Amino acid sequence: MINIRNFSRTFGSHKGLDNISITVRPGEMVALIGASGSGKSTLLRHISGIMAGDKGGGDIRVMGRIVQEGGSIDRHIRKTRAEIGMIFQQFNLVGRLAVLTNVMLGSLGRVSIFKSLTGRFPRAVQEAALEALRRVGIADKAGQRASTLSGGQQQRAAIARAMVQRAKVLLADEPIASLDPESSRRVMDLLEELNRQDGVTIMVSLHQVDYATRYCQRTIALRAGQVVYDGPSSALTPAVLKDIYGAASEDMFGEELFAETDEPAMAEVIPQPYRPGLCAGAAA
Numbered sequence: 001m002i003n004i005r006n007f008s009r010t011f012g013s014h015k016g017l018d019n020i021s022i023t024v025r026p027g028e029m030v031a032l033i034g035a036s037g038s039g040k041s042t043l044l045r046h047i048s049g050i051m052a053g054d055k056g057g058g059d060i061r062v063m064g065r066i067v068q069e070g071g072s073i074d075r076h077i078r079k080t081r082a083e084i085g086m087i088f089q090q091f092n093l094v095g096r097l098a099v100l101t102n103v104m105l106g107s108l109g110r111v112s113i114f115k116s117l118t119g120r121f122p123r124a125v126q127e128a129a130l131e132a133l134r135r136v137g138i139a140d141k142a143g144q145r146a147s148t149l150s151g152g153q154q155q156r157a158a159i160a161r162a163m164v165q166r167a168k169v170l171l172a173d174e175p176i177a178s179l180d181p182e183s184s185r186r187v188m189d190l191l192e193e194l195n196r197q198d199g200v201t202i203m204v205s206l207h208q209v210d211y212a213t214r215y216c217q218r219t220i221a222l223r224a225g226q227v228v229y230d231g232p233s234s235a236l237t238p239a240v241l242k243d244i245y246g247a248a249s250e251d252m253f254g255e256e257l258f259a260e261t262d263e264p265a266m267a268e269v270i271p272q273p274y275r276p277g278l279c280a281g282a283a284a
């Protein structure tokens with residue numbers, strides 16, 4: 001479903017992505033972890049074809065179709081991108097538009113731009129959008145401006161948009177980074193449902209390792225643009241995490257992270273020095 005071969009992206013003298021090779025099979029839900037600046041967002045942006053890699057720097061295919069090769073984005077990227085859902089940490093929705101309209105925008109790959117610009121989405125799209133909002137539990141917000149939704153509701157609307165898009169692959173970049181534990185669980189539950197029931201292949205970057213181990217069987221970890229771990233999330237031990245996040249993580253990855261409890265260690269398991277903007281972002 002996602003195939004990345006010897007892929008590199010250099011920013012000046014900085015190696016943002018350094019010879020990455022990853023294969024994700026259909027139906028997988030994979031966590032992407034790593035310290036701030038390790039390359040998670042950069043990788044997801046290149047998979048979706050928003051950014052082009054280094055000249056001669058490997059290739060990326062999604063659903064067997066070339067997204068980019070040797071530093072050039074494929075000519076048919078729009079068609080491929082129509083089937084790739086994207087969810088970001090923030091700014092997923094057009095704030096001044098109604099929630100329902102935002103969700104209907106997921107159909108843009110199929111509905112003509114003219115119809116959508118004039119606000120005339122086909123009835124079937126409207127119904128699909130309402131059904132998707134029902135599935136994510138916010139159908140009662142359909143007529144509200146998107147900017148009036150809470151952070152968690154916005155993420156759920158973004159998931160509804162991916163449902164309307166009928167995305168086969170979903171790339172989610174820290175979708176729960178600024179949410180409280182309850183909202184985070186709801187969003188992750190919905191991603192899990194999308195993966196299990198609808199068979200959507202998901203790659204989700206997370207900075208809370210406990211969510212990775214809880215929701216994703218497989219975790220890929222980046223450090224300085226390189227894949228330093230790719231394997232079962234259950235095999236992520238404190239020693240492995242120390243290798244991923246560096247020596248400063250020694251004190252915070254306690255054994256309790258791996259204990260079988262109903263209430264996981266929700267506290268930020270990644271220390272503040274790695275997430276300088278987190279507190280400010282969470283409060284905003």
Ligand SMILES: Nc1ncnc2c1ncn2[C@@H]1O[C@H](COP(=O)(O)OP(=O)(O)OP(=O)(O)O)[C@@H](O)[C@H]1O
Nearest residue numbers: 011014016034035036037038039040041042043207
């Ligand atoms: N457009 C760009 N121009 C220059 N440098 C960039 C650009 N995009 C990313 N980088 C650099 O590449 C590295 C990886 O950044 P990236 O945003 O992918 O990290 P991240 O793992 O998503 O971090 P975070 O957890 O903070 O979101 C960083 O050093 C960043 O400064």
Ligand SMILES: [Mg+2]
Nearest residue numbers: 040041042173
């Ligand atoms: Mg990022």
